[in-house]
Amino acid sequence: MRKLAAGNWKMNGTADSLTEIAALAAATGGATCDILICPPATLIAAMAAAAKDTAVMVGGQDCHAKASGAHTGDISAAMLKDAGAGHVILGHSERRADHGETDADVRAKADAAGAAGLIRVICVGETEAERDAGTTLKIIGRQLAGSVPDGAGAADTVIAYEPVWAIGTGRTPTLNQIAEVHDFMRQTLTDRFGAKAKDMRLLYGGSVKPSNAGEIFATSNVDGALVGGASLKAADFSQIVTALSAA
Numbered sequence: 001m002r003k004l005a006a007g008n009w010k011m012n013g014t015a016d017s018l019t020e021i022a023a024l025a026a027a028t029g030g031a032t033c034d035i036l037i038c039p040p041a042t043l044i045a046a047m048a049a050a051a052k053d054t055a056v057m058v059g060g061q062d063c064h065a066k067a068s069g070a071h072t073g074d075i076s077a078a079m080l081k082d083a084g085a086g087h088v089i090l091g092h093s094e095r096r097a098d099h100g101e102t103d104a105d106v107r108a109k110a111d112a113a114g115a116a117g118l119i120r121v122i123c124v125g126e127t128e129a130e131r132d133a134g135t136t137l138k139i140i141g142r143q144l145a146g147s148v149p150d151g152a153g154a155a156d157t158v159i160a161y162e163p164v165w166a167i168g169t170g171r172t173p174t175l176n177q178i179a180e181v182h183d184f185m186r187q188t189l190t191d192r193f194g195a196k197a198k199d200m201r202l203l204y205g206g207s208v209k210p211s212n213a214g215e216i217f218a219t220s221n222v223d224g225a226l227v228g229g230a231s232l233k234a235a236d237f238s239q240i241v242t243a244l245s246a247a
C-alpha cells in the first residue's frame with residue numbers, strides 16, 4: 001500500500017501561500033508516499049495549477065451531498081473535481097462541531113464524492129469527555145458504521161482517526177492508544193468490507209509534527225497522517241513526508 005501524507009490547511013492561506021507548493025515539491029522529490037494538500041476552496045484551482053507536473057495532489061475540505069441546486073455558499077463534489085481536486089476531506093470534527101454534521105450527513109457527502117470520482121478522506125474521532133468515559137472504541141465504531149458508505153474500498157476511501165482533544169492542542173495520544181484505535185478500525189472495516197479493507201489507508205491526525213511523525217508512523221496500522229498546522233509550511237510538512245517515506 002502507498003502511504004499518504006495529507007495536509008489540511010483549514011481556513012488558512014491566500015494566493016501568496018501558493019509558493020509553499022513549489023517548495024514542498026522541491027523538498028520531497030524522492031518521496032515514496034502520496035502527498036496531498038487540501039487548501040481552502042478559494043485556492044483549489046490555483047493550487048492545482050501550481051502543483052501540475054509535481055507529485056503534490058490537491059483536495060477539498062468538504063462538499064455538499066447534492067450534485068447541484070439552490071444551496072448558497074456550498075460546493076458540490078463535481079465542482080471540486082472541476083477545479084482540480086482529486087480528494088475531499090469529509091466529516092472533520094470541526095465540520096461536525098461547527099456545522100452540526102451527523103454521520104448520516106457525512107455518508108451522504110461521501111456517496112456524492114464517490115459519484116464524482118473523488119477519493120474521500122473520512123474523519124472520525126472521540127472527544128476528550130468520550131475518552132475519559134471509556135467510550136472511545138464505541139464512538140469510533142459508530143462513526144465508521146454511520147459515515148463510511150457501502151461499497152467503500154481502498155481505491156476510493158481513506159479513513160482519518162483524529163481524536164478531537166489532540167487537534168491543534170500539541171497533545172497526542174500515547175502510541176499504544178493510537179495503535180488500539182487503528183487496530184480496531186482495521187478489524188471493524190475488515191469485518192464489513194472483507195479483504196478490500198486490508199489496503200484502505202488509515203491516517204492518524206492531531207498535533208502531528210516533524211518531531212513526533214517518525215514514532216507515529218511506526219505504530220501499528222498507521223498508514224499516514226492528516227496534518228493541520230504543520231502542513232502550512234513546506235519546511236515542516238516536507239519533514240513529515242520524509243518521515244513517512246522512511247517508515
Ligand SMILES: O=C[C@H](O)COP(=O)(O)O
Binds near residue numbers: 092166168207
Ligand atoms: O485535519 C487536521 C487535523 O485536524 C489536525 O490538526 P493539527 O495537526 O493542527 O492538530
